Amino acid sequence: MSRLIATYLIDAEPDRIDERAHALAIEQSVECPDEAIHDARIREEIVARVTSIEPAGERRFRVDVAIAAATVGDDPAQLINMMFGNCSMWDEVRFVGFELPPAMLAAFPGPRHGIDGIRALLRAPRRPLTAAAMKPQGMHASELAAMCRTLALAGVDVIKDDHGIANQSYSPFAERVRACQAAIREAVNATGRPSFYAPHLIGTPRTLRAHARIARDEGVRVVLVAPMVVGLPAFRDLVDEFPDFVYLAHPSFSGAARIAPALLFGRLFRLLGADAPIFVNYGGRFAYPRDECAALAANARAPWGNLRTALPIPAGGMRLDRIDELLAFYGPDTTLLIGGNLLIAEGDALLARAREFVDRVAAAGATA
């Protein structure tokens, strides 16, 4: 079976690293206890495997995990999901590398232009290149165009929007791109050397597409995109649909883990339309603090303008024997999500166990 290798640094005591590495391999593949796997084929072909554990510092290990290519296919969202989905939430884990099998790698385009293409565009085969950012945001399109002209006249190779420049009323995208493109053409005519204006493409996928079309129609060749802001899969679609652009990738939002869980799940997901945020419960496999879970649930349900309330779904290592405790904690406006702890049974036993789950929740709800 074809497998990709994902590599992690894991902080652990030496006598616990085997167990931690195995837990990660499970988390990033079948995400359930061994007892919930009733099919030898799945154990053989689907479950991820730890293939190497090497010391990498004091109480730190470098761990290779072989993940079945069949679980990923060639979708970039699923690739992220399988390599660093849930385990991204473990404080002691850092995702540091991956190798794809050749057939999977061949399904990804990589840069459409890269170093050679950029150099050809700039007629600059060897020299180091230059770029400038136009700031501060708040300037009108005509002011940005004037700055763009100036920088191009100076011979700067690429002049990009500041990543804060989007489609604001004081500098609408279409007007800005038209003005800056005119300015740079004028400058290039004057200097006789190529320079490129790189507008910032930002928005939902529909906005990205609309803006990319405007930019293309205006003759833009280089664009700025922040993949973590627009989402890595949306970035991939954009590249596919507009392969003629040179893409400058901006790091904005790349440190998003430091968003407090109560905010990300309870407020931001809700703001964007999540009816029910699933989050990792206290005392489970991830162990957000109990207070954080309470704050998250409170945020999801709190009055907030005209927004509807969202339904908290605690999950992650939940067990039947915690139902009473959890319902006492979260109250009735809650969905309890139990995964592996149900599926340790199968067939009729699963039916019974799931019924027990349903009944216990109903009973706890009735007495609450």
Add this chain to the structure above:
Amino acid sequence: MSRLIATYLIDAEPDRIDERAHALAIEQSVECPDEAIHDARIREEIVARVTSIEPAGERRFRVDVAIAAATVGDDPAQLINMMFGNCSMWDEVRFVGFELPPAMLAAFPGPRHGIDGIRALLRAPRRPLTAAAMKPQGMHASELAAMCRTLALAGVDVIKDDHGIANQSYSPFAERVRACQAAIREAVNATGRPSFYAPHLIGTPRTLRAHARIARDEGVRVVLVAPMVVGLPAFRDLVDEFPDFVYLAHPSFSGAARIAPALLFGRLFRLLGADAPIFVNYGGRFAYPRDECAALAANARAPWGNLRTALPIPAGGMRLDRIDELLAFYGPDTTLLIGGNLLIAEGDALLARAREFVDRVAAAGATA
């Protein structure tokens, strides 16, 4: 001027917190030194302001920053960008809250169904609800359907795909949704109580839309989406386009900051099509370690299957006086990106300063 309030916890010595908070306000608005702002209107209306600093523990402060609504508009990508774009990369900063002005808040839909809608769908006005996840991935569609039927017969309210279940060859999306929907209909007919199967929507925006249509056509009412995997803006588009679904939001990839920068920018962005990753340089405002920057640049340029190489663009607090040092470090296959340090000049002085930048880089490149 209308402003939103973003709130951060910042670790700092008491005698430095004023300075750190101000730096964050600058970073999340104009992203350039005061000297680069030549327009009183921008200083007044666009630059973000620190409105409150309160102690929140030892060497920790709670800081409110008022960000101009005009810089955001109503785009979710730009909202993320302005609230936690660059400052997400500061280790000592944690994004913990925000309040939007009423007009901005009204532009976001929030949940389309929420607690009340979900309860109505389930005909369960008060009781706590139940959900189960189907695992392990690797099961065929018919096996999942059988499990789904069992769980629905048990009376589980919502039965979702494991978040690892996507569109794999052993369980293609369309076949799985059809089978599970048929199974749950059969179970609901038997039990007389509502239960819902929630398939996992994952992929690029184009795939998300195609799969959402299939699900809708099969009568699906509840879906699972991991917003950090598909990207928050793509999630917003999906909600807009398919408002009838109840969205379960999965936390996969929410801890993404622990991706090593050399990997995220040098490998993952490249894999998805970035021609040139911009990243924060060592010794600048963010100060990735020098070794990490070297590894990042090496990754971007290293042979890797048939992928083209990507062009490293170090940035973030770059200065003219570091050109020689940086080119010696990165070599010629590099774009140096200088923002605010150029723009402390304006008009003719900016032209001259930018020319100096261009010339110095050319000179350093010629002698390299």
